[in-house]
Amino acid sequence: MTGDTRGRLIGIGELSRSTGVPVRTIRFYCDEGVLGSSRSSVGHRVFDPVTAVGQLLMIRRLRALGIGLDAIVAVLSGVSTVAEVIAAERGALEDELAALAWRRASLLAVEDAAPEERAERLEVLAAVQDRHRVYDSMVAFWRELLDPLSPELLDGFILMNVPDLTTDRDPRHIVAYAELAMLVADPGFRAVMSRQLWRSDETRIRHKRPLLTGVAEACESAGHLILARQPPRPGPELDRFVDAHAAARGIRDTPRFRRQLLSGATDSDPRIHRYWNLTGEVIGAMTTGAAQDWLYRALEQSAGSSGHPRASARRS
Structure with missing residues (x-):
């Protein structure tokens, strides 16, 4: 001027x-x-x-x-203020870049697939381009299944066991994420996962919240042994797991009851193993599913041994 x-x-x-x-x-x-x-x-x-x-x-x-x-x-x-609008624009740009990175990784995942697998992979990945919706569906799946759990424990479970690919752009993980989404959307999978959790018809459980809390504590203890590369075996971790189930039904821990827990489980269902293997692959850490499997193997040993289950645990 x-x-x-x-x-x-x-x-x-x-x-x-x-x-x-x-x-x-x-x-x-x-x-x-x-x-x-x-x-x-x-x-x-x-x-x-x-x-x-x-x-x-x-x-x-x-x-x-x-x-x-x-x-x-x-x-x-x-x-x-200028700072506020700049921050908002940066956030929007980061979301846009994340979406582009996700698309790029998805394209690479299809491109890297074997020719005979490409069409199937394309179909699977097309369903997870809205990754936020997929994450929300996984959270909703577990919130419904673990509804009796306290909010603090439930949030902790979701944090540790539900993959959130906000920053992960590994094409292999996106494929795994897509498979997880398909499993969660399968009504039959919810039924087998519920059966694994309750070890019987859910309506037979009298005290659901203490059961889930006790199982969570048992899984946490088993997790420490898994990280220490300890093989499944009867012990206090399994006893805590069985105690939680027995108390929830208003009965005592007996060899017969331990065999009933095995017969009422679905741990051997391949969909469960696939779900937790994929989750572990994406998260890169031990999952609750791995702890559940460890306890299931320990329960098999305990139920197959002679004498009182806790006595056999002490002998081991």
Whole structure:
């Protein structure tokens, strides 16, 4: 700006020369309600030089960073700060980049498949492009199955056992994620997973929350042994597991009851093993499913031994 512009208004041409913004662009901003103006006595647009120049320069700088007009209006009107709209734009950009990375990994997964597997893999991966919806469906699956569990334990279970591929772009993991989504969507899979959890008809359980809490504690203890590479065996971990089931039914721990727990289980169902293997592959850590399998193997040993199950555990 040159000269003294105090107390006078300037036309659109002078504003264009002062800022380097083309007249047609200034006119567009005015028509869209981004830049304020008034009309002269003959109907021409006129502007306060100080206010209009400052706003126009701000508009140009924010537009250069890809900020939308609505957000710019919010800044100019004082509804939002520059920092707030920049942060929002960055968040949106990160979401967009994540979606693109997911698509790229999916394309690589199809491209890398053997020719005879490509059509099937394409079908599987097409169903998980909305990864947020898939994650929500997995969370809903476990929330329904573990509904009696306390909110704290349930949230902890989901954190440890439900893969969240927010940052993971490994094509192998995306394929595994797609398979997990298909399993969760299978009504038959929910039935076998429920059977594994309750070890019988769910309606026969009197005290569900203590059962789930006890099983969670047993799985945690078994997890430490798995990490220490200890093979399945009867012991306090299994006793805690059986105690939880017995108490939930209002009965005692006996050899017969342990055999009943085996006959009522579905641990050998290949879908369960597939689900937990895929989960472990994606998460890269031990899962509750691995602990459940360890306890199941220990229960097989205990039920097949002679004498009282806890006595056999002590002898081992």
